[in-house]
Amino acid sequence: MRLVQVTIPAGKREAVLDLLDEQGIDYVVTDETSGREYTAVAYFPLPTNAVEPILESLRAAGLEREAYTVVLSAETVASEKFEALQEEYDEREDSEERIARQELEARATELAPALPTYLVMTVVSAVIATAGLLLDSPATVVGSMVIAPLIGPAMTAAVGTVVDERELFRRGVVLQLLGVILSIAAATGFAIVVQTTNIVPPGLDPLSLSEVEERLSPDILSLAVAIGAGVAGAISLTTGVSTALVGVMIAVALIPPAATVGIGIAYGEPALALGSAVLVAVNVLSINLAALVVLWYVGYRPEHLFQRTDARTATLQRITALLAAIALLSLFLGGVTYDSYQSAQTEQEIREAVDAELNESTYAGYELLGLEVRTETRYVLLHRPGNVTVRVGVPPDADRPGLADEVETRIQRRRGIDATVSVVYLEFERSE
Numbered sequence: 001m002r003l004v005q006v007t008i009p010a011g012k013r014e015a016v017l018d019l020l021d022e023q024g025i026d027y028v029v030t031d032e033t034s035g036r037e038y039t040a041v042a043y044f045p046l047p048t049n050a051v052e053p054i055l056e057s058l059r060a061a062g063l064e065r066e067a068y069t070v071v072l073s074a075e076t077v078a079s080e081k082f083e084a085l086q087e088e089y090d091e092r093e094d095s096e097e098r099i100a101r102q103e104l105e106a107r108a109t110e111l112a113p114a115l116p117t118y119l120v121m122t123v124v125s126a127v128i129a130t131a132g133l134l135l136d137s138p139a140t141v142v143g144s145m146v147i148a149p150l151i152g153p154a155m156t157a158a159v160g161t162v163v164d165e166r167e168l169f170r171r172g173v174v175l176q177l178l179g180v181i182l183s184i185a186a187a188t189g190f191a192i193v194v195q196t197t198n199i200v201p202p203g204l205d206p207l208s209l210s211e212v213e214e215r216l217s218p219d220i221l222s223l224a225v226a227i228g229a230g231v232a233g234a235i236s237l238t239t240g241v242s243t244a245l246v247g248v249m250i251a252v253a254l255i256p257p258a259a260t261v262g263i264g265i266a267y268g269e270p271a272l273a274l275g276s277a278v279l280v281a282v283n284v285l286s287i288n289l290a291a292l293v294v295l296w297y298v299g300y301r302p303e304h305l306f307q308r309t310d311a312r313t314a315t316l317q318r319i320t321a322l323l324a325a326i327a328l329l330s331l332f333l334g335g336v337t338y339d340s341y342q343s344a345q346t347e348q349e350i351r352e353a354v355d356a357e358l359n360e361s362t363y364a365g366y367e368l369l370g371l372e373v374r375t376e377t378r379y380v381l382l383h384r385p386g387n388v389t390v391r392v393g394v395p396p397d398a399d400r401p402g403l404a405d406e407v408e409t410r411i412q413r414r415r416g417i418d419a420t421v422s423v424v425y426l427e428f429e430r431s432e
Helices: 013-022 048-060 080-091 101-111 115-135 138-146 151-162 166-196 221-239 244-266 270-298 305-358 403-414
Strands: 002-009 028-031 038-046 069-073 367-378 382-394 420-427
Touching: 002 013, 002 048, 013 038, 013 048, 038 048, 048 080, 048 101, 069 101, 101 151, 101 166, 101 221, 115 138, 115 166, 115 244, 138 244, 151 166, 151 221, 151 244, 151 270, 151 305, 166 244, 166 270, 221 244, 221 270, 221 305, 244 270, 270 305, 305 367, 305 382, 305 403, 382 403, 403 420
Parallel strands: 382 420
Antiparallel strands: 002 038, 002 069, 028 038, 367 382
16 A cells, blocks of 8 residues: 655645545645645555555546646555455455556666665676586576665566656666676676686686576576566566565576686586586576566556657567577577487487397396487587497406497498497496
8 A cells, every 4th residue: 555645736725635536545635834735745545556546537537737736655555445445445456456657667767776775786796606606506697686785677677668668678678788797797807816816726617517507598488587677677576565675686697607607718618618507598588578468467657648659669579579589599509408408319219229239148237327328519509429438347257249330330320420438347246
């Protein structure tokens, strides 16, 4: 619920109060004695979803757009009229639990922090994320997300589009671009310092770290994370609830991948940098698309009718551009997803070939203990099997009839897989 305070211009007091009476709104009026063109101040409580329609009705009744208006959050209201009004708006078919357009714009503006604060928090979160990735520490990576100020610019750009506030839109876009670039630059610089000062062990392979490896080959599922974050951000904004937790979710989609790009650049790993960069780009675009669609679907529009056509055109154009960019990048994600599927299928075929070979009578008593398929990079991110290591348990007196050549022949001729096969024999003995 909200407490609304409006100043009433001279000559409009009767019209405004009549409207409040007609709507069944409980109000208090005090005289305005500052000597300006206003003669009274009205205070009245409203359900959250009633603020926008009531303010529009007051504008139509003569309340000027420039009139001093304040909307505050109220904890509780003891009033029979308010309870009846709340029931009325809850029963309306078009009633939605959303804040007024004016409040939405104010919240979006607040979410886009001052530039110095935004820059400092972005750099700090990127550095912490980079440290967490190099330490292979999930807890540290999560900590970097908590302080990342990235939810504001995305929501600001979406709100600026649907309400036709171009300055708000531009500010959101500029802050997002600046945040991503700064995150990557800060991560790269920090990773270079860590590498040159030997803070981490010399020769560290970042691809061996599980937190880094997760972001090496992004797939189609990455879209679900980013779209879900954008939807959650828009819903939390329109309902007036805290966006802190949702901000963490949006940071999940942006800060760790941006830090991974920096690590890839610092360690000279183009595959790592490229894969993570595509993930960052897809996530930024998907978050903006989801937030824009949700805000438009919920029904936010500019106040003036002549602006609504411009807002509709701008919204459709930006949705189309975002969809086109996401579709283009999704080809990359789809290729990586298919490559992952092919790699898993190839490994399964190799395992089946090894099992089939060991079932031959020649290898009676042999037991497969492990299988490792090492891949080689092809076309930056795509992979193919390069070396297959088979660990086999054999009795102490068993013959060694050339298992490696037989497995290699089987997977090459019968499976079409070109890979070098190595066999490691481990002798074992069982009790009687």
